[in-house]
Amino acid sequence: MTENVMLIFPHPDDETFSAAGTVQHYKRTKDAYVSAVSLTLGEMGRNFGMPPIANRETLPHIRKKELEDALSIMGVDQFIHLGYRDKTLEFELTSTVANHLLNVIVEHQPTTVITFYPGHSIHPDHDATGEAVVEAIKMMDHSKRPTLLTKAITADAEQHIGEPDVVFDISPYLEMKKEAIRAHRSQALEVDAITKQKLKEGATDPEAWIRYETFWTYKQSEEV
Numbered sequence: 001m002t003e004n005v006m007l008i009f010p011h012p013d014d015e016t017f018s019a020a021g022t023v024q025h026y027k028r029t030k031d032a033y034v035s036a037v038s039l040t041l042g043e044m045g046r047n048f049g050m051p052p053i054a055n056r057e058t059l060p061h062i063r064k065k066e067l068e069d070a071l072s073i074m075g076v077d078q079f080i081h082l083g084y085r086d087k088t089l090e091f092e093l094t095s096t097v098a099n100h101l102l103n104v105i106v107e108h109q110p111t112t113v114i115t116f117y118p119g120h121s122i123h124p125d126h127d128a129t130g131e132a133v134v135e136a137i138k139m140m141d142h143s144k145r146p147t148l149l150t151k152a153i154t155a156d157a158e159q160h161i162g163e164p165d166v167v168f169d170i171s172p173y174l175e176m177k178k179e180a181i182r183a184h185r186s187q188a189l190e191v192d193a194i195t196k197q198k199l200k201e202g203a204t205d206p207e208a209w210i211r212y213e214t215f216w217t218y219k220q221s222e223e224v
Contacts, residue, residue: 021170
């Protein structure tokens with residue numbers, strides 16, 4: 001069976017930070033088909049670029065174009081936008097979003113889905129997306145369920161859910177990932193800020209946070 005990978009994230013740039021190198025790993029080693037699902041366009045984001053290249057009205061259009069450019073750099077084959085509003089996913093019924101995602105998953109039949117780990121993803125939209133993906137896959141026949149790789153980003157995640165069981169050193173693809181991150185021009189200052197903070201904290205490898213892409217395979221025993 002051909003590997004079919006689907007990224008499901010709430011905002012433009014979530015997929016790039018989380019899995020740009022992983023996408024290349026799957027494409028280079030397994031000739032995978034990759035689709036990316038973005039639930040929102042990040043229209044309530046606080047960053048507009050420096051100098052500003054957007055305002056509140058133009059931000060969703062700009063972020064959509066940025067996402068399309070980043071996905072092209074990453075080698076993603078298909079982009080799917082679901083049309084939810086940024087910063088409101090936590091208020092949507094989980095069952096409603098899950099059913100929407102179920103339809104998308106059934107239609108495209110991914111063998112692997114990558115999303116956020118619910119409860120360990122900091123942002124309410126991140127957690128709501130991860131929870132809806134988990135619920136969607138729970139509704140599928142067990143024999144048809146894709147492997148679910150989840151990204152946990154809370155500082156204490158390993159204390160609660162153990163160490164990640166999937167770790168990709170994406171050094172061969174790091175420059176590509178940086179280029180994809182830079183494509184999110186309105187948001188890319190975050191990368192410099194985090195790297196500078198890592199240096200300030202004395203990190204010997206301040207880019208490790210983007211060089212290693214780590215995931216937890218979500219098991220049925222972890223259902224919420």
